[in-house]
Amino acid sequence: MIGAISVETISKAKDGDAQVLTELYEKHRISIFRYFFYQVGDTHTAEDLTSEVFVRMLGSINNYRPRMVPFEAWLFKIARNLVADYYRSKKHMHQLPLTEDIPASDDSVTTSVDGQLTSEQLVDALQSLNQSQRDVIILRFVNRIPINQVAKMLSKSENSIKGLQRRALLTLREVLTNGEVQDVEY
Numbered sequence: 001m002i003g004a005i006s007v008e009t010i011s012k013a014k015d016g017d018a019q020v021l022t023e024l025y026e027k028h029r030i031s032i033f034r035y036f037f038y039q040v041g042d043t044h045t046a047e048d049l050t051s052e053v054f055v056r057m058l059g060s061i062n063n064y065r066p067r068m069v070p071f072e073a074w075l076f077k078i079a080r081n082l083v084a085d086y087y088r089s090k091k092h093m094h095q096l097p098l099t100e101d102i103p104a105s106d107d108s109v110t111t112s113v114d115g116q117l118t119s120e121q122l123v124d125a126l127q128s129l130n131q132s133q134r135d136v137i138i139l140r141f142v143n144r145i146p147i148n149q150v151a152k153m154l155s156k157s158e159n160s161i162k163g164l165q166r167r168a169l170l171t172l173r174e175v176l177t178n179g180e181v182q183d184v185e186y
Contacts, residue, residue, distance in 0.1 A: 005071040031143040038138045073153040125175045133168035
């Protein structure tokens with residue numbers, strides 16, 4: 001779960017306070033990395049994209065307005081835009097096996113979605129979702145972000161997020177129960 005960043009902290013970051021910038025990086029790098037990892041399925045690409053989020057954060061922190069959107073939501077919008085750019089440049093989605101070297105949390109996403117999933121099944125199952133559903137599942141169950149925060153991050157209502165989550169979980173249940181992972185056009 002992510003917490004609010006104070007206006008004072010943002011002000012210090014805008015002033016270039018290296019300690020505050022480092023703290024922001026340390027606080028958010030794992031959740032940003034996880035988001036990318038489950039989007040692209042590759043550790044090195046996820047690391048590169050995570051670095052790029054923070055480079056872009058540094059380049060545009062002066063344009064960030066704390067009263068408009070929470071800092072975490074702003075970072076994830078940068079991340080979502082990078083994922084879109086990544087796939088636009090690739091012109092297709094590819095699947096790579098999920099490795100065990102991503103930072104773990106107390107509960108893994110496989111436990112959250114279905115205790116009997118293997119990592120490979122999870123990657124395949126996530127690919128059966130549309131991008132919005134995949135974003136919601138990754139943010140909610142991998143990064144453990146509350147619905148109200150996910151709604152802000154994705155610029156949607158809480159009810160919309162609940163609906164996306166429900167449809168995604170139903171799709172995942174069907175895919176995992178039937179053992180069928182379908183190709184989805186993007």
